Amino acid sequence: MSSPDEAELDPPFEILEPAESGSPVVFNSPHSGRIYPRAFLESAKLDLATLRRSEDSFVDELIAGVVPCGHPLVRVHFPRCYVDVNREPYELDPRMFEGRLPSFANTRSMRVAGGLGTVARVVGDAQEIYHQRIPIDDALRRIEGLYKPYHRALRRLLTRVHRDFGTAVLIDCHSMPSTAGTKDDRPRADVVLGDRYGTSCVPIVSETVDAVFRELGYVVSRNKPYAGGFITEHYGNPAAGLHSIQIEINRALYMDERRYERSATFDRLAADLLTLAARLAEIPLEELKPYRAAAE
Numbered sequence: 001m002s003s004p005d006e007a008e009l010d011p012p013f014e015i016l017e018p019a020e021s022g023s024p025v026v027f028n029s030p031h032s033g034r035i036y037p038r039a040f041l042e043s044a045k046l047d048l049a050t051l052r053r054s055e056d057s058f059v060d061e062l063i064a065g066v067v068p069c070g071h072p073l074v075r076v077h078f079p080r081c082y083v084d085v086n087r088e089p090y091e092l093d094p095r096m097f098e099g100r101l102p103s104f105a106n107t108r109s110m111r112v113a114g115g116l117g118t119v120a121r122v123v124g125d126a127q128e129i130y131h132q133r134i135p136i137d138d139a140l141r142r143i144e145g146l147y148k149p150y151h152r153a154l155r156r157l158l159t160r161v162h163r164d165f166g167t168a169v170l171i172d173c174h175s176m177p178s179t180a181g182t183k184d185d186r187p188r189a190d191v192v193l194g195d196r197y198g199t200s201c202v203p204i205v206s207e208t209v210d211a212v213f214r215e216l217g218y219v220v221s222r223n224k225p226y227a228g229g230f231i232t233e234h235y236g237n238p239a240a241g242l243h244s245i246q247i248e249i250n251r252a253l254y255m256d257e258r259r260y261e262r263s264a265t266f267d268r269l270a271a272d273l274l275t276l277a278a279r280l281a282e283i284p285l286e287e288l289k290p291y292r293a294a295a296e
Contacts, residue, residue, distance in 0.1 A: 022070025023281035024165035099136035178252035194228030194246035200236025201243035241290035
């Protein structure tokens with residue numbers, strides 16, 4: 001790899017493959033990475049505990065049990081505040097970089113405006129990460145060396161699954177703080193499902209996920225406050241037999257949010273996610289294959 005930062009991230013992500021693939025359902029954990037490169041920590045004005053507030057802590061471990069049950073799992077090792085794979089490749093904020101941004105960079109998205117572009121400017125309650133502007137070449141190196149290889153690997157995996165089953169279903173797994181922050185302390189739902197308002201997967205996928213969680217006793221919300229990010233939108237193409245849904249899990253269900261420790265209920269939630277995987281695998285392939293969505 002081309003930089004000391006990236007040498008610490010070897011491998012930057014991994015795909016855990018089952019011994020025998022039993023269904024077209026693929027699980028993904030893009031935001032649970034917790035390897036923070038030393039040079040990045042030195043350039044940040046925030047301490048590690050504050051930076052970790054943007055982590056989807058332990059989500060990769062929550063869903064690790066799906067692999068022996070026949071489902072591939074993609075897990076990212078670098079933190080989202082270093083480079084966020086759930087963004088367009090070049091959502092960049094010109095206020096945080098030294099040097100000229102590429103002409104094709106998207107500098108005006110809502111995510112960039114909020115400081116949460118491909119290379120984030122802030123974490124938590126809009127706390128600035130860096131002491132000063134960082135070189136644009138640094139950001140571009142992260143995108144070339146980490147972001148793009150991840151998406152190439154994910155695309156290859158989904159293409160292979162689609163070839164084998166005639167369809168592929170990507171379950172994009174995330175977690176959310178138990179409250180929305182200081183301005184709104186109302187408790188959130190247990191689970192928020194995002195299917196881009198019904199456009200990233202056929203209804204049976206969303207309905208199955210919704211029904212399983214409700215049957216298991218969880219409070220479920222659909223598309224509010226999270227409708228699914230770049231991954232859900234980019235890989236979901238129901239007319240082609242490619243389905244994607246984002247699952248946001250309330251962190252209070254499985255961890256101590258202040259101490260970054262698993263709680264006593266971790267194993268129960270992990271078991272419930274295996275129940276979800278099994279039910280998704282039972283969806284008839286004919287319901288998921290290409291062109292059905294276009295015909296409905």
